[in-house]
Amino acid sequence: DEKVTACLITKTDTNPFFVKMKEGATAKAEELGMELKSFAGKIDGDHETQVAAIETCIADGAKGILLTASDTSSIVPAVQQARDAGLVVIALDTPLSPIDAADATFATDNFLAGELIGQWAAASLGEEAANAKIAMLDLGVSQPTVGVLRDQGFLQGFGIDLGDPNKWGDETDPRIVGNDVTAGNEEGGRKAMENLLAKDPMINVVYTINEPAAAGAYEALKSIGRENDVLIVSVDGGCPGVQNVKDGVIGATSQQYPLMMASLGVEAIKKWADEGVKPEPTPGKAFFDTGVALVTDKPVKGVESIDTTEGTNLCWG
Amino acid sequence: MSTPQSYEAAVAGSPDKVAEFDHGPQSFIQKFQHALHVTPSLVPLIVLVMSIVIFGLLLGSKFFSPFAMTLILQQVGIVGIVACAQSLVILTAGIDLSVGAIMVLSSVVMGQFTFRYGVPPVMGVAFGLLCGLLCGYINGWLVAKMKLPPFIVTLGMWQIVLASNFLYSANETIRSQEIAEKAAFLQFFGEKFKVGGAVFTYGVIFMIALVLILAYVLRHTAWGRHVYAVGDDKEAAELSGVNTDKVLISVYMLSGLICAFAGWALIGRIGSVSPTSGQLANIESITAVVIGGISLFGGRGSVLGTFFGALIVGVFTLGLRLLGADAQWTYLLIGVLIIAAVAVDQWIRKVSV
C-alpha cells in the first residue's frame, strides 16, 4: 500500500502561523490516509533551504507540494522542476510571481488585509485622521513582499498616497512619523516602537506587520502610559492575536486562515494523485482566495468586520 | 663542591640598577596613549561620552533628555546582561555563541513550567535559572574536560539549544496579558519607577548591579584573578596552581545563569514568553564586548568596558534613527564602528609600558 506523499514547505517552522498551517495539513493528511513531510527555512527569507526542500520532495516521490515561498520569484525555476517531474505545486499564503508559476494558489490577499486595517483606522479616527501621527512597524530591512503588500495596503486604506508600491518608506505624507523594522517578534516590536516614540511621542496610530510585533509595541506604549490612547492595527488573526484584540491591546486585525489553506491544499494533492485533476481558482481572481476578515470589537461604518467571539471561533481555522 | 668559575667572579661590583634608558621627550599623545593603556575601559567611556555629546548637539533635547537617556538603558538592558555573560567567557579566551539560545530556552522554561505544569511562578523562574545553569555546565564541561574549542562547542550547543527550544515550546507564545494576570512575578524585571523624567525598570537596575558586582568580583577576588590568568595563558595558570578546569566550568555555568536571568528580564521587557526572541543576542553581545575593549584573545579588558560598549551601540542606534537614518545605514555604521573600535584598541596596545 503505497501511501500518497505530500510536502509542506513553509518559510520557517517557528512562526506560530506556520505551526498552525502544519497542524492543519497534518490533520488532513491523516484523515485522508496520506503521508505528510514538512520542511521549513531556518529564518524568514531562507530561500536556499526551500529550493533544497523541493528537490528533496521530488527525490522522495511526493505527489504534490504545498509551498509558502520566502522569495516568490526566485523559487519559480525550482517549482517548474517539480511540475515537470509530475508534481502538483500549490502556493499557500504567498502567491508566486508570476502567480501562475504554481498550479494553484490558496492565499490571503495581503494587500487587502492591509487595506482593511487602514480603512478601519481611518474611520475610527474620523476627522482626526487628517492629523494622525502614524508609526509603521515593518518586518525586516530586506523588505519581503508580504511586508510590503500589507504596509502599502494599510497606507492606501488609510488614504495616504503611495510612492513606489513595491517598497515601503518612500512616502512623503507628513502623517507618517517613520518606519522601523521588528523582525516580526515582540522584542523588535518594542524597540522599534520606542525608537519612533523618541522621534515623536505623540504617535497615535501604529501599523504592525503581525501580532507579536503589535504586542511588543503595546509594551512600549504601556511603559510611558499611552497604551489607551493609541490605535494599534495588525494582521494575522491568530488565536493569541484575537485574544489581544479582545483585551484591547490591538484595535483591529485582519484575520487569515492558514489551517484552511493547508487542508484545502492537502485535499487538492490527494485529488491530483487519485484523479489527475488540478484545483480551480476563485472565479474572477488569479488565486483561490481563502478570505480575509477584519476582527474588531469596535466596528466602524463602511468596513465589514467580525467580532472577537467569532474571530476566536475562526482563529486560524 | 667547587667554587665559581674565575671569570664569573668579575660580576662582583657591577651596578645593581635595572637598566634605564633615556626616554626622550614624551609628547602629549604618548602620555594619553599610556593612560589609555593602563585603564582599558577609558576608551569606550570616552567614545560613549563623545557620541552622547555629538548626538545631543545634533538632536537637542529630543535626545539629550532623561527620558531618551533612560530609554537607551532600557533598550540595551537585555544585550547588556547577555554581554556580561559573554565578557566572562571571552576573558577566558573563549567565545559563547549559545548565549541567545540559552536565554530564550530559559525564558520558555520559566513560562512553560508555570503555565503548562502549573508550578508557582517563583518555582518556574527557579527552573528556568536551573536550565541556564545546566546549559552552561555542558558548555563548560566540553571546553574544560574534553578540551574542545569553545567556538565549536558553543556553535553546536547553539543549534542544539535553539532546536530544543522550538521543539519544547511547540512555538507557542504565552501572552503578556495572561502572564500579568496569573504569574506577574515572571514580569518582575519589567516593572518601572520614575525619577523625574527618567524611567528605570528593575531590569535596568539588575543590569547595572550585575556590571558592578562582576567588576568587583573580577578585580577583587581570587576567582576573578584566576579568570584573567586562565585567559592570559591557560597552561601557565595551571602550572602555577590554578584549577583551570574548575575556573572554566564555573565561568560557563555563570554565563549560562546570567543568560537565564537575561531570559527572565526578557519576559519583563516584551511582556510575553516568545520562543522566537533573542536571535541576534550572540552577535550583539559580541559586538558590545569588542567595542568595550575586551580582547578576543582573553585575559585583557574589563566588564565596565562591555557596559560602555553596549551603551555606545544603543546611543548610535537611537541617535541615528532620530536623525532619520534608516535601519540599513545604522547597520552599516555599526559595522564601521566595530572595526574602528578595535583599530583604536590595537593602537593603544602598541605602547609598551
Next chain:
Amino acid sequence: MSTPQSYEAAVAGSPDKVAEFDHGPQSFIQKFQHALHVTPSLVPLIVLVMSIVIFGLLLGSKFFSPFAMTLILQQVGIVGIVACAQSLVILTAGIDLSVGAIMVLSSVVMGQFTFRYGVPPVMGVAFGLLCGLLCGYINGWLVAKMKLPPFIVTLGMWQIVLASNFLYSANETIRSQEIAEKAAFLQFFGEKFKVGGAVFTYGVIFMIALVLILAYVLRHTAWGRHVYAVGDDKEAAELSGVNTDKVLISVYMLSGLICAFAGWALIGRIGSVSPTSGQLANIESITAVVIGGISLFGGRGSVLGTFFGALIVGVFTLGLRLLGADAQWTYLLIGVLIIAAVAVDQWIRKVSV
C-alpha cells in the same frame, strides 16, 4: 682562541644515534589512530561513507540512487564553494564571517550591472567577481596591515557589506524569467546535463574542480606551503622568509573571489538575483570546515576534508528528511555532529607521531 673546556671533550665517543625508546606492543586502535593522524581528511571521508551506507540501508533506492547522490552534490554546491573560501582563511588561523555577504553582494552586482546599467552579461559577471575581490582585499588589508583580529574585521565587514547589498539593490529581486531571457550567461552555473540517472550542473562541476585545484595548490605550490606556515605560526613564517602580509592579503582576496563565484553559482541555482539569499552561508561554511577537520587554530587540515564535511551535512540533511525527521530534529543532530566531529578530531590529535 682557546680550546674547548676539558670536560666537554668527554663528549667524544658518545653514540651518534638518536634516542630510541621501546615502543611496546601497539594495539590496532593505536595504529588506526596513527593513520588518521597523518591523513587528516580520512576521518570525514570515513564518516561520509558510513553515513551514506547507513542511510542507504535505511532508505533503499530512494536514497542510494544516482539521482539522490547527485542531488546532494547540487544541494551542497553553494555551501561547498563558500566553504573552500572559508577553508583558506581558517588555514591561516583566521575566520571569515563576511563570506555570505560578499557572495550576495557580488551576485547582486552581476545582476544590477547587467540590468540596471545594461552592460553585457559577461561584463556584469566580471564586475561581480571584481566586487568580491575588492571586499576580500579590504578584509585582507585590515587583517595583514592593520593587524586587526580577523573575527572583528569580518564581523564588521559582514554588517557593512550586507547593508550595502540591501541599500544598493533596493531590495529588488531580478526575476529568473527575465534573466533567462536577456542574460542567460548569469545562469550559466545552473545548466544541467545528465549521465544516466545522475544529474550534474556546471555549478557542481565547478565546485569539484575548485576543490581539486585548491588541494593541488595548497599541497604542491610554494604559495600553498606559505598559507600553512602563516596559519601555523605567523611570526615564525615571517622570520623564515615568508611575506606574510602578501600571503594574508592574497588569501582574503582569493576568498572574496571564490565567494563571488559562489554568488554567480547562486544565480544559477536559484535562477534569480535575490539580495536576501545567503544569510546562513557563514555558519554553514564554518560547519563544513569544522566537520571536515580543519583546525580553527590554523595550519592543519585539508580542503578535501572540507568537501567531505559539506557532503556529510548534505547527506545527513537529505537522509534525515527522507526518513521523515522534523527540521528542528535535523538541526539538533547537526549540532551534535559538530561537537562529535571535533571531539574525534581532538582524540586523533592526541597521538604524538
Next chain:
Amino acid sequence: MEPILRGRNLVKRYGKVTALDHCDFELMPGEILAVIGDNGAGKSTLIKALSGAVIPDEGTVELDGKPVNFHSPIDAREAGIETVYQTLAMSPALSIADNMFMGRELRKPGWRGQFLRQLDRSRMEEVAREKLNELGLMTIQNINQAVETLSGGQRQGVAVARAAAFGSKVIILDEPTAALGVKESRRVLELIQDVRSRGIPIILISHNMPHVFEVADRIHVHRLGKRLCVIDPKQHEMSDAVAYMTGAKEPDPELSAA
C-alpha cells in the same frame, strides 16, 4: 636517612615516545640534587611527574616516606613542593604580586574577606616586595607592573623568588639559568644556596656543568628516560659526568645501584 621525595619505577609515554622508562629517583633532606642529561632525556618529564604536572602511567611517588597521588600541580603545592618550570608559568598580563600569589591569594581579614571574599592587595604587594628584596634578587620599581613588561631575566627571578618564598618541603628548578646572562645566573645560584641554607632541599636541572658542580651535593645522571647513576661531585670530574650522560662511558655498576 630516608629520602624526603622519592619516585619508584616511573613510566610516562607520549604516543610512541617513552619519556620516562621505569625511572627511579631520590631526594635527600636538605640537599641540592642536580639532574643532568642530554636534550630529550626526560628530565623535565621526570620533575613534572614529581610535581603533579604530569600523571605517570606507572610507578609511585612518595613524600616523607608516604605514597602521594598528585593529580595536579595544586596538590603538590599544597604538600609543600614548589616548581619553577622550564616555561616559567606566569600570566603575562597580570602583575608581579598577582603572579606570586596566584592560587594562594590572601584575603582581607574580617567580614570583607570572609563574606565579600575581598583580596588583601596591599598585604600581598607588601609580602611580594619583601620576598623579592629579602632574596636581594632584583630591583623592581613597581610591584604592580605586568609581568610581560619584565625582561627575561627579571621574569626568571620572579619565578624563582615565588618558589623560594612558598616552598616549604621541596623546591624544583628546571633550567633556571638557561636564558640568563652571566650576572643574572650568578644571582640565581646564590639564591639556590641561600634557600638550601634554610634547610629546604632543591632539585636543579641544568646543562651548565660548572654550575652543577659548584652547587650540587649529589648529581642524578639521566639517560634515555631513566636514572643511569648518581654521582658525588666531590669524587668525580665533570668529564666523567659528561661522559656518562652522553653515553660515551658506562658508569661503574656500583654507581648505578646507588
Next chain:
Amino acid sequence: MEPILRGRNLVKRYGKVTALDHCDFELMPGEILAVIGDNGAGKSTLIKALSGAVIPDEGTVELDGKPVNFHSPIDAREAGIETVYQTLAMSPALSIADNMFMGRELRKPGWRGQFLRQLDRSRMEEVAREKLNELGLMTIQNINQAVETLSGGQRQGVAVARAAAFGSKVIILDEPTAALGVKESRRVLELIQDVRSRGIPIILISHNMPHVFEVADRIHVHRLGKRLCVIDPKQHEMSDAVAYMTGAKEPDPELSAA
C-alpha cells in the same frame, strides 16, 4: 679591510624602552664575531635591525660598503644574510624539508614548474637530507617528519643547518646553544667553525663565555643598548669581558674607539 656588514648609529625604541641607543656595529669578512651582554642589553634587537626583522628608527645598515634598506627578513635573505633567531622561527606542523626551503622553494623543471608552479619535492628532500648529513649534525630518520615532533636540540640543529646551507654572505646566530645539552652544544660549535672555514663570516650571540672565547675572533660587548667596546679574545681574559659587559669595570678608552 672594509667591514662586510656595518651598522651606524642605530636607534630602536619600544614605547618607553630604548632597545638600541645610537649603536654602531662592524663585522669583518671571514670572521666570527661574538656579541655579548646582559639580559635586555639589546643584542637581539641589534641583530634584528641588521637582518630586516626590525626596522630601526634611526641609523643605517651597510652591506659590502653599500647602504641597504631591509624592509623584511626576506630582503636580507636575498642579500645573502641568514639568521637563526632566538625563537628559532619554524612552522611546527610542516616538515623539515618544508621548513628548510621555506620562502625559497624549488620548482619542478619544465612546464610543470613553470605553468603549474609545482614544487620539486623529491629534489628539496634530497637537498635537505644532503645538507643535514654534510654538516654531520644529526641523524634524522625521516626528512618529512613534522618539526614539532623533533626535540629542542634537533630543532636547533635544523635551524642552524638551514642558515649554514643558504647563507652566502653572513650568518647570524642568536643564542644557538641556550637550550642545548653539552653534546648538542659542541656540535653547533663545530658547525660554526666549519662554516667559517668556508669563508663565511658569522655573528654569534651567546651568554656562554667559554664558548665565546673558544670560537670568536673578536667580541662586541653590548651594554645599555649600545656597543661598549670590541675586544680581542686572545688579548683579554674572560673576566675582563664579564666585568665590562656587566658594568663592573670601564673599558679603556682606546678599546671603545675600536
